[in-house]
Amino acid sequence: MAERMRDVEPSPTLDITSLAKKMMKEGKNVINFAAGEPDFDTPEPIKKIAKEAIDEGFTKYTPSSGTEELKDIICAKFKRDNRLNYTQNQIIVSCGAKHSLYNVFQVLCNPADEVVLIAPYWVSYPEMIKIVGAKPVIVKAKESDNFRVHASALKKAITKKTKAIVLNSPSNPAGVIYSLKELEEIAEIAVANKIFVISDEIYEKLIYDQKKHISIGSLGSDIYKQTITVNGVSKSYSMTGWRIGYLGADPLITKGISILQSHSTSNPTSISQKAALGALELPKKAIDEMCAEFEKRRNCMIKRLDEIPALMYTKPSGAFYVFCNIQKTGLKAKEFARNLLKEKLVAVIPGEAFGFDGYVRLSFATNLEKINEGINRMKQWLKQ
Numbered sequence: 001m002a003e004r005m006r007d008v009e010p011s012p013t014l015d016i017t018s019l020a021k022k023m024m025k026e027g028k029n030v031i032n033f034a035a036g037e038p039d040f041d042t043p044e045p046i047k048k049i050a051k052e053a054i055d056e057g058f059t060k061y062t063p064s065s066g067t068e069e070l071k072d073i074i075c076a077k078f079k080r081d082n083r084l085n086y087t088q089n090q091i092i093v094s095c096g097a098k099h100s101l102y103n104v105f106q107v108l109c110n111p112a113d114e115v116v117l118i119a120p121y122w123v124s125y126p127e128m129i130k131i132v133g134a135k136p137v138i139v140k141a142k143e144s145d146n147f148r149v150h151a152s153a154l155k156k157a158i159t160k161k162t163k164a165i166v167l168n169s170p171s172n173p174a175g176v177i178y179s180l181k182e183l184e185e186i187a188e189i190a191v192a193n194k195i196f197v198i199s200d201e202i203y204e205k206l207i208y209d210q211k212k213h214i215s216i217g218s219l220g221s222d223i224y225k226q227t228i229t230v231n232g233v234s235k236s237y238s239m240t241g242w243r244i245g246y247l248g249a250d251p252l253i254t255k256g257i258s259i260l261q262s263h264s265t266s267n268p269t270s271i272s273q274k275a276a277l278g279a280l281e282l283p284k285k286a287i288d289e290m291c292a293e294f295e296k297r298r299n300c301m302i303k304r305l306d307e308i309p310a311l312m313y314t315k316p317s318g319a320f321y322v323f324c325n326i327q328k329t330g331l332k333a334k335e336f337a338r339n340l341l342k343e344k345l346v347a348v349i350p351g352e353a354f355g356f357d358g359y360v361r362l363s364f365a366t367n368l369e370k371i372n373e374g375i376n377r378m379k380q381w382l383k384q
Contacts, residue, residue, distance in 0.1 A: 031374035066093025097232035097245030119355030151185035175316020
Protein backbone atom coordinates (compact mmCIF):
# COMPACT_ATOMS: atom_id res chain seq x y z
CA MET A 1 0.00 0.00 0.00
CA ALA A 2 1.15 3.55 -0.70
CA GLU A 3 2.88 5.28 2.19
CA ARG A 4 0.37 8.14 2.18
CA MET A 5 -2.35 5.68 3.27
CA ARG A 6 -0.51 4.30 6.31
CA ASP A 7 -1.86 6.82 8.81
CA VAL A 8 -5.30 7.28 7.27
CA GLU A 9 -8.12 5.91 9.42
CA PRO A 10 -11.48 4.70 8.08
CA SER A 11 -14.47 6.90 8.84
CA PRO A 12 -15.74 5.88 12.31
CA THR A 13 -19.10 7.54 11.71
CA LEU A 14 -19.82 5.41 8.65
CA ASP A 15 -18.37 2.37 10.43
CA ILE A 16 -20.69 2.58 13.45
CA THR A 17 -23.69 3.65 11.39
CA SER A 18 -23.15 0.65 9.10
CA LEU A 19 -22.91 -1.68 12.10
CA ALA A 20 -26.12 -0.25 13.56
CA LYS A 21 -27.90 -0.71 10.21
CA LYS A 22 -26.60 -4.28 9.98
CA MET A 23 -28.03 -5.03 13.43
CA MET A 24 -31.37 -3.52 12.36
CA LYS A 25 -31.46 -5.81 9.31
CA GLU A 26 -30.94 -8.71 11.69
CA GLY A 27 -34.18 -7.67 13.38
CA LYS A 28 -32.66 -5.93 16.40
CA ASN A 29 -34.45 -2.85 17.69
CA VAL A 30 -31.53 -0.40 17.45
CA ILE A 31 -31.98 3.28 18.29
CA ASN A 32 -29.60 5.01 15.93
CA PHE A 33 -28.15 8.20 17.44
CA ALA A 34 -25.11 7.75 15.19
CA ALA A 35 -26.75 8.84 11.95
CA GLY A 36 -25.30 11.77 10.05
CA GLU A 37 -28.32 12.12 7.82
CA PRO A 38 -31.92 13.35 8.19
CA ASP A 39 -34.52 10.63 8.56
CA PHE A 40 -36.99 12.55 6.37
CA ASP A 41 -37.64 11.32 2.86
CA THR A 42 -36.42 13.50 -0.02
CA PRO A 43 -39.28 15.96 -0.76
CA GLU A 44 -41.68 14.81 -3.49
CA PRO A 45 -41.06 17.75 -5.91
CA ILE A 46 -37.36 16.82 -6.00
CA LYS A 47 -38.07 13.14 -6.66
CA LYS A 48 -40.57 14.12 -9.39
CA ILE A 49 -37.92 16.13 -11.25
CA ALA A 50 -35.49 13.20 -11.07
CA LYS A 51 -38.10 10.77 -12.42
CA GLU A 52 -38.87 13.13 -15.29
CA ALA A 53 -35.15 13.39 -16.06
CA ILE A 54 -34.95 9.59 -16.37
CA ASP A 55 -38.05 9.46 -18.60
CA GLU A 56 -36.62 12.22 -20.80
CA GLY A 57 -33.35 10.34 -21.23
CA PHE A 58 -31.17 12.72 -19.23
CA THR A 59 -28.85 9.83 -18.41
CA LYS A 60 -25.67 10.67 -20.33
CA TYR A 61 -22.42 12.44 -19.44
CA THR A 62 -22.62 16.09 -18.48
CA PRO A 63 -19.73 18.59 -18.25
CA SER A 64 -17.34 17.25 -15.59
CA SER A 65 -17.81 20.28 -13.32
CA GLY A 66 -21.60 20.29 -13.56
CA THR A 67 -24.29 21.47 -15.95
CA GLU A 68 -24.57 25.14 -16.83
CA GLU A 69 -28.20 25.06 -15.71
CA LEU A 70 -27.29 23.87 -12.21
CA LYS A 71 -24.34 26.26 -11.94
CA ASP A 72 -26.66 29.18 -12.72
CA ILE A 73 -29.02 28.11 -9.94
CA ILE A 74 -26.09 27.71 -7.52
CA CYS A 75 -24.84 31.22 -8.39
CA ALA A 76 -28.33 32.57 -7.70
CA LYS A 77 -28.47 30.67 -4.41
CA PHE A 78 -25.09 32.02 -3.27
CA LYS A 79 -26.18 35.56 -4.10
CA ARG A 80 -29.60 35.25 -2.44
CA ASP A 81 -28.64 33.35 0.70
CA ASN A 82 -24.99 34.17 1.27
CA ARG A 83 -24.29 37.58 -0.34
CA LEU A 84 -21.63 35.91 -2.49
CA ASN A 85 -21.31 36.89 -6.14
CA TYR A 86 -19.94 33.96 -8.10
CA THR A 87 -20.03 33.37 -11.84
CA GLN A 88 -20.30 30.01 -13.62
CA ASN A 89 -16.53 29.55 -13.94
CA GLN A 90 -16.25 29.85 -10.14
CA ILE A 91 -18.60 26.93 -9.44
CA ILE A 92 -17.80 23.22 -9.27
CA VAL A 93 -20.50 20.59 -8.76
CA SER A 94 -19.16 17.38 -7.21
CA CYS A 95 -20.30 14.00 -5.86
CA GLY A 96 -21.27 15.39 -2.45
CA ALA A 97 -19.79 18.13 -0.26
CA LYS A 98 -17.27 15.56 1.02
CA HIS A 99 -16.00 15.16 -2.56
CA SER A 100 -15.85 18.95 -2.91
CA LEU A 101 -13.68 19.17 0.21
CA TYR A 102 -11.46 16.31 -0.96
CA ASN A 103 -10.91 18.11 -4.27
CA VAL A 104 -10.03 21.36 -2.46
CA PHE A 105 -7.30 19.74 -0.38
CA GLN A 106 -5.93 17.93 -3.43
CA VAL A 107 -5.69 21.14 -5.45
CA LEU A 108 -4.51 23.52 -2.69
CA CYS A 109 -2.07 21.52 -0.58
CA ASN A 110 1.50 20.44 -1.14
CA PRO A 111 3.41 17.99 1.05
CA ALA A 112 4.60 19.77 4.24
CA ASP A 113 1.85 22.42 3.99
CA GLU A 114 -0.14 22.91 7.19
CA VAL A 115 -3.91 23.21 7.49
CA VAL A 116 -5.43 24.55 10.72
CA LEU A 117 -8.40 22.58 12.08
CA ILE A 118 -10.66 23.52 14.98
CA ALA A 119 -11.40 20.60 17.31
CA PRO A 120 -13.92 19.13 17.72
CA TYR A 121 -13.82 18.70 13.95
CA TRP A 122 -15.63 16.60 11.37
CA VAL A 123 -13.89 13.23 11.17
CA SER A 124 -12.78 13.39 7.53
CA TYR A 125 -10.90 16.71 7.60
CA PRO A 126 -7.63 15.43 9.08
CA GLU A 127 -7.65 12.26 6.97
CA MET A 128 -8.17 14.20 3.73
CA ILE A 129 -5.28 16.49 4.68
CA LYS A 130 -3.01 13.53 5.47
CA ILE A 131 -3.81 11.88 2.12
CA VAL A 132 -2.24 14.81 0.23
CA GLY A 133 0.84 14.72 2.48
CA ALA A 134 -0.03 17.92 4.32
CA LYS A 135 -0.18 18.28 8.10
CA PRO A 136 -3.34 18.96 10.14
CA VAL A 137 -2.62 21.47 12.91
CA ILE A 138 -5.23 21.11 15.63
CA VAL A 139 -6.49 24.06 17.67
CA LYS A 140 -8.61 22.66 20.48
CA ALA A 141 -11.68 24.62 21.51
CA LYS A 142 -12.82 24.51 25.13
CA GLU A 143 -16.16 23.25 26.33
CA SER A 144 -16.24 26.25 28.69
CA ASP A 145 -16.21 28.45 25.56
CA ASN A 146 -19.09 26.43 24.06
CA PHE A 147 -16.56 24.82 21.71
CA ARG A 148 -15.79 28.12 20.03
CA VAL A 149 -12.17 28.86 19.29
CA HIS A 150 -10.87 32.39 19.84
CA ALA A 151 -9.19 34.12 16.92
CA SER A 152 -6.09 34.62 19.08
CA ALA A 153 -5.69 30.81 19.36
CA LEU A 154 -5.93 30.45 15.58
CA LYS A 155 -3.35 33.20 15.14
CA LYS A 156 -0.88 31.33 17.35
CA ALA A 157 -1.27 28.20 15.22
CA ILE A 158 -0.30 29.93 11.98
CA THR A 159 3.22 29.46 10.65
CA LYS A 160 4.99 30.09 7.35
CA LYS A 161 3.80 26.67 6.26
CA THR A 162 0.08 27.34 6.87
CA LYS A 163 -1.96 27.06 3.70
CA ALA A 164 -5.52 27.25 5.01
CA ILE A 165 -7.92 27.30 7.93
CA VAL A 166 -10.96 25.01 7.83
CA LEU A 167 -14.09 26.67 9.18
CA ASN A 168 -17.27 24.65 9.76
CA SER A 169 -20.25 26.75 10.82
CA PRO A 170 -22.73 25.39 11.84
CA SER A 171 -20.36 22.69 12.99
CA ASN A 172 -20.37 18.93 13.19
CA PRO A 173 -20.27 17.64 15.95
CA ALA A 174 -20.91 20.53 18.37
CA GLY A 175 -23.46 22.65 16.45
CA VAL A 176 -21.35 25.81 16.82
CA ILE A 177 -22.35 28.91 14.85
CA TYR A 178 -19.78 31.67 14.60
CA SER A 179 -21.02 35.24 15.03
CA LEU A 180 -20.32 38.14 12.69
CA LYS A 181 -17.67 39.54 15.04
CA GLU A 182 -15.92 36.17 15.35
CA LEU A 183 -15.95 35.69 11.58
CA GLU A 184 -14.55 39.18 11.03
CA GLU A 185 -11.67 38.37 13.38
CA ILE A 186 -10.92 35.10 11.58
CA ALA A 187 -11.13 36.86 8.20
CA GLU A 188 -8.70 39.52 9.38
CA ILE A 189 -6.16 36.86 10.39
CA ALA A 190 -6.54 34.98 7.09
CA VAL A 191 -6.11 38.12 5.00
CA ALA A 192 -3.14 39.37 7.03
CA ASN A 193 -1.38 36.01 6.67
CA LYS A 194 -2.48 35.39 3.06
CA ILE A 195 -3.99 31.99 3.77
CA PHE A 196 -7.14 30.38 2.48
CA VAL A 197 -10.35 29.76 4.44
CA ILE A 198 -12.13 26.55 3.49
CA SER A 199 -15.65 27.30 4.69
CA ASP A 200 -17.80 24.19 5.06
CA GLU A 201 -21.40 25.46 5.22
CA ILE A 202 -23.29 22.22 4.61
CA TYR A 203 -25.54 22.73 7.68
CA GLU A 204 -26.38 26.38 6.95
CA LYS A 205 -30.15 25.83 6.76
CA LEU A 206 -30.34 23.91 10.05
CA ILE A 207 -30.08 26.75 12.58
CA TYR A 208 -32.10 27.24 15.77
CA ASP A 209 -33.08 29.90 18.31
CA GLN A 210 -33.54 32.46 15.52
CA LYS A 211 -29.78 32.66 14.93
CA LYS A 212 -28.42 33.52 11.50
CA HIS A 213 -25.82 31.99 9.23
CA ILE A 214 -23.13 34.28 7.80
CA SER A 215 -20.72 33.24 5.05
CA ILE A 216 -17.21 34.42 5.86
CA GLY A 217 -16.54 35.03 2.16
CA SER A 218 -19.17 37.79 2.16
CA LEU A 219 -17.19 40.00 4.58
CA GLY A 220 -15.06 41.87 2.06
CA SER A 221 -13.28 41.59 -1.27
CA ASP A 222 -10.00 40.29 0.17
CA ILE A 223 -11.47 37.45 2.22
CA TYR A 224 -13.83 36.66 -0.67
CA LYS A 225 -10.83 35.91 -2.91
CA GLN A 226 -9.24 33.70 -0.24
CA THR A 227 -12.38 31.73 0.66
CA ILE A 228 -13.55 28.45 -0.82
CA THR A 229 -17.23 28.12 0.10
CA VAL A 230 -18.43 24.50 0.21
CA ASN A 231 -22.05 23.42 0.40
CA GLY A 232 -24.44 20.77 -0.91
CA VAL A 233 -27.97 19.42 -0.86
CA SER A 234 -27.45 16.42 1.44
CA LYS A 235 -28.42 17.76 4.86
CA SER A 236 -30.85 20.63 4.23
CA TYR A 237 -32.91 18.77 1.63
CA SER A 238 -32.57 15.21 2.97
CA MET A 239 -30.65 14.09 -0.12
CA THR A 240 -27.64 12.31 1.36
CA GLY A 241 -27.74 9.42 -1.13
CA TRP A 242 -28.07 11.66 -4.19
CA ARG A 243 -24.44 12.81 -3.75
CA ILE A 244 -24.43 16.40 -4.91
CA GLY A 245 -22.12 18.99 -3.39
CA TYR A 246 -20.78 22.23 -4.79
CA LEU A 247 -18.33 24.99 -4.10
CA GLY A 248 -17.57 28.56 -5.09
CA ALA A 249 -14.01 29.89 -5.31
CA ASP A 250 -11.47 31.91 -7.28
CA PRO A 251 -11.41 30.83 -10.96
CA LEU A 252 -7.81 29.59 -10.70
CA ILE A 253 -8.85 27.17 -7.95
CA THR A 254 -11.97 25.97 -9.73
CA LYS A 255 -9.98 25.45 -12.93
CA GLY A 256 -7.64 23.11 -11.06
CA ILE A 257 -10.53 21.27 -9.41
CA SER A 258 -12.30 20.92 -12.76
CA ILE A 259 -9.22 19.27 -14.27
CA LEU A 260 -8.83 16.97 -11.26
CA GLN A 261 -12.48 15.97 -11.34
CA SER A 262 -12.36 15.30 -15.07
CA HIS A 263 -9.71 12.64 -14.39
CA SER A 264 -11.37 11.12 -11.31
CA THR A 265 -15.17 10.95 -11.17
CA SER A 266 -15.96 12.74 -14.43
CA ASN A 267 -19.34 14.39 -13.89
CA PRO A 268 -21.64 14.11 -10.87
CA THR A 269 -24.66 11.91 -11.65
CA SER A 270 -26.79 13.55 -14.32
CA ILE A 271 -30.10 12.63 -12.66
CA SER A 272 -28.92 13.89 -9.26
CA GLN A 273 -27.97 17.21 -10.82
CA LYS A 274 -31.54 17.58 -12.09
CA ALA A 275 -32.81 16.72 -8.60
CA ALA A 276 -30.48 19.35 -7.09
CA LEU A 277 -32.08 21.96 -9.35
CA GLY A 278 -35.40 21.13 -7.74
CA ALA A 279 -33.89 21.28 -4.27
CA LEU A 280 -32.33 24.71 -4.68
CA GLU A 281 -35.62 26.06 -6.06
CA LEU A 282 -37.74 24.47 -3.33
CA PRO A 283 -39.92 27.00 -1.45
CA LYS A 284 -38.32 28.24 1.77
CA LYS A 285 -41.34 27.01 3.73
CA ALA A 286 -40.45 23.35 3.10
CA ILE A 287 -36.97 23.81 4.57
CA ASP A 288 -38.29 25.87 7.49
CA GLU A 289 -40.72 23.08 8.40
CA MET A 290 -37.90 20.51 8.45
CA CYS A 291 -35.73 22.84 10.54
CA ALA A 292 -38.58 23.45 13.01
CA GLU A 293 -38.96 19.70 13.47
CA PHE A 294 -35.23 19.35 14.12
CA GLU A 295 -35.44 22.12 16.72
CA LYS A 296 -38.25 20.23 18.52
CA ARG A 297 -36.09 17.11 18.50
CA ARG A 298 -33.07 18.99 19.82
CA ASN A 299 -35.14 20.44 22.64
CA CYS A 300 -36.48 17.00 23.49
CA MET A 301 -33.04 15.39 23.51
CA ILE A 302 -31.35 17.99 25.71
CA LYS A 303 -34.32 18.05 28.11
CA ARG A 304 -34.04 14.27 28.50
CA LEU A 305 -30.24 14.43 28.85
CA ASP A 306 -30.78 16.82 31.77
CA GLU A 307 -32.22 13.81 33.61
CA ILE A 308 -28.85 12.01 33.50
CA PRO A 309 -26.38 13.57 35.98
CA ALA A 310 -23.42 11.65 34.52
CA LEU A 311 -23.82 13.33 31.13
CA MET A 312 -23.19 16.99 30.27
CA TYR A 313 -23.58 18.85 27.01
CA THR A 314 -23.31 22.21 25.28
CA LYS A 315 -26.58 23.25 23.67
CA PRO A 316 -26.12 23.12 19.87
CA SER A 317 -27.22 26.12 17.82
CA GLY A 318 -27.20 24.32 14.49
CA ALA A 319 -26.83 20.98 12.64
CA PHE A 320 -28.49 17.94 14.31
CA TYR A 321 -26.04 16.68 16.91
CA VAL A 322 -25.42 16.98 20.64
CA PHE A 323 -21.76 16.62 21.66
CA CYS A 324 -22.01 15.00 25.05
CA ASN A 325 -19.40 14.94 27.85
CA ILE A 326 -19.27 11.42 29.37
CA GLN A 327 -16.20 11.86 31.62
CA LYS A 328 -18.23 11.39 34.82
CA THR A 329 -19.03 7.84 33.73
CA GLY A 330 -15.35 6.89 33.96
CA LEU A 331 -15.53 5.22 30.54
CA LYS A 332 -13.47 5.93 27.45
CA ALA A 333 -15.61 7.07 24.54
CA LYS A 334 -15.00 3.96 22.41
CA GLU A 335 -15.81 1.72 25.37
CA PHE A 336 -18.96 3.75 26.10
CA ALA A 337 -20.15 3.53 22.48
CA ARG A 338 -19.32 -0.17 22.04
CA ASN A 339 -20.96 -1.30 25.27
CA LEU A 340 -24.03 0.90 24.84
CA LEU A 341 -24.66 -0.56 21.39
CA LYS A 342 -23.98 -4.13 22.53
CA GLU A 343 -26.00 -4.02 25.76
CA LYS A 344 -28.80 -1.54 25.05
CA LEU A 345 -28.87 -1.31 21.24
CA VAL A 346 -28.24 2.44 21.18
CA ALA A 347 -25.68 3.69 18.63
CA VAL A 348 -23.58 6.82 19.31
CA ILE A 349 -20.27 8.01 17.84
CA PRO A 350 -17.19 8.11 20.13
CA GLY A 351 -15.56 11.52 20.44
CA GLU A 352 -12.02 10.42 19.54
CA ALA A 353 -13.14 10.62 15.91
CA PHE A 354 -13.71 14.36 16.40
CA GLY A 355 -10.47 15.00 18.29
CA PHE A 356 -12.06 14.80 21.78
CA ASP A 357 -11.87 11.72 23.99
CA GLY A 358 -14.34 11.66 26.87
CA TYR A 359 -17.22 12.71 24.60
CA VAL A 360 -19.78 11.07 22.34
CA ARG A 361 -21.92 12.52 19.54
CA LEU A 362 -25.65 11.92 19.60
CA SER A 363 -27.69 12.66 16.49
CA PHE A 364 -31.26 13.88 16.87
CA ALA A 365 -31.99 13.15 13.20
CA THR A 366 -34.65 10.67 14.28
CA ASN A 367 -38.21 10.98 15.58
CA LEU A 368 -39.29 12.01 19.09
CA GLU A 369 -40.44 8.52 20.02
CA LYS A 370 -37.00 7.07 19.25
CA ILE A 371 -35.23 9.94 21.03
CA ASN A 372 -37.24 9.25 24.20
CA GLU A 373 -36.74 5.50 23.97
CA GLY A 374 -33.00 5.90 23.32
CA ILE A 375 -32.50 8.20 26.30
CA ASN A 376 -34.55 5.82 28.49
CA ARG A 377 -32.19 3.00 27.56
CA MET A 378 -29.13 5.16 28.25
CA LYS A 379 -30.53 6.10 31.69
CA GLN A 380 -31.14 2.45 32.52
CA TRP A 381 -27.72 1.37 31.30
CA LEU A 382 -25.84 4.07 33.24
CA LYS A 383 -27.75 3.20 36.42
CA GLN A 384 -26.75 -0.43 36.00
